[in-house]
Amino acid sequence: MNFPFYIARRYLISKKSHNIINIISAISVVGVAIGAMALIIVLSVFNGFEQLVVSLFGSFNPDIEITVRHGKTFDISTVPTDRLVKIPGIVHLSEIIEEDALIKYKDKQTIVTIKGVGDGYAETTGIDSMMTDGNFMLQDKDQNFAVLGYGIAATLGANLQDYLNPLVVYVPSRDANFSGGFENAFLSDVVFPSGFFSIQMDYDIKYVLLPLRFVKQLLMYENERTAIELSLAKGADRQKIQQAVETLLGTGYVVKNRFQQQELLYKIMKSEKLYIFLILTFILFMATFNVIGSLSMLILDKRKDISILRGMGANQQQIRRIFFIVGMMISSIGAVSGLIFGGIVCWLQIRYGLIGLGASDSSFVVSNYPVNMQVTDFLLVFATVISIGFLAAWYPVYNIRKIQTGFNEPD
DSSP states (O other), X not given: XXXXXXXXXXXXXXXXXXXXXXXXXXXXXXXHHHHHHHHHHHHHHHHHHHHHHHHHHXXXXXXXXXEESSSSOEEGGGSOHHHHTTSTTXXXXXXXXXXXXXXXXXXXXXXXXXXXXXXXXXXXXXXGGGXXXXXXXXXXXXXXXXXXXXXXXXXXXXXXXXXXXXXXXEEEOTTOOGGGOHHHHEEEEEEEEEEXXXXXXXXXXXXXXXXXXXXXXXXXXXXXXXXXXXXXXXXXXXXXXXXXXXXXXOTTEEEEEHHHHTHHHHHHHHHHHHHHHHHHHHHHHHHTHHHHHHHHHHHHHTHHHHXXXXXXXXXXXXXXXXXXXXXXXXXXXXXXXXXXXXXXXXXXXXXXXXXXXOOOOTTSSOSBOOOOOOHHHHHHHHHHHHHHHHHHHHHHHHTHHHHHHHTOOOO
């Protein structure tokens, strides 16, 4: 066995002449363990929220969205859709028209964004899995239907069983003439709701999904579209497909993947996770001051041993290595213990949902804090703790002579 390691292990676990050193050593291990446990729990919770947000927005945002770079609409006949769907990995294509509109139900009204979607829209997004009431049905033969965000439905007081009062959709006319009255300034049509969806508040209070043919007729469009949405096969190389679409369409179009469609949100989430990690790391750094105190007192307690080791031929480097190993063992034991207990807490939260979000609304997406443990986080936390522990152990070991000479006992 390595000589410095053998001595360091004995120093760590053996009883000291001053019991306070044992207590400080135990506090050092516990402090490091708590810091490591807090880090892994917080990172796992952030991963859980990120996974939840991705799954929620994935129910509305497509894998790839194509929009025109300049202007609002483009001519769909100029887009090689037949070549788009032949790109390996693309399984569904849906044409989109979005426009702001006023929607009225009985005596209530609100401003919304109507989204006319083509065939296969449910396959490109998975919106049908987020229905809270009714069914995802936009058309049945010649009959058109609307699917409302839950917030819009609540604002209007819409009733799926009301077959006497339809929703009235108003959009500004291209050649609006307000002098002729309200009817001449707006185009309107009626439609009945078939269901309500709930994804996230920003969407629930904004969007009304309608058949593409309904919106085309309402806006008097022919080939105009505002976007094309693509769905990709599971396991497909998304970056490669995105590059292929960009190459095919040229610079006149903007091609965004799912993360780029919500780029600001994901950047904020990443930044929050980084800031929390840095804050907890700083707290962990403060906790490692116990390691410095523990090693300093251990060096004082073992002054006679150090003299004996020197008499036996041990050099200064070997003596420093002994106490450095003690410090690293304290950090390592604390790191491993913290990661184990943190992993257990995360597993219990995943398995049993011990801590709730405190949401009284039963329709809330999740009732407990979501947790997603990742191996990379465990490795990152362990490396962080060991790095801080290295600095905490290095300082008293490097100044071992000062510690010995500065605290000489009186004769």
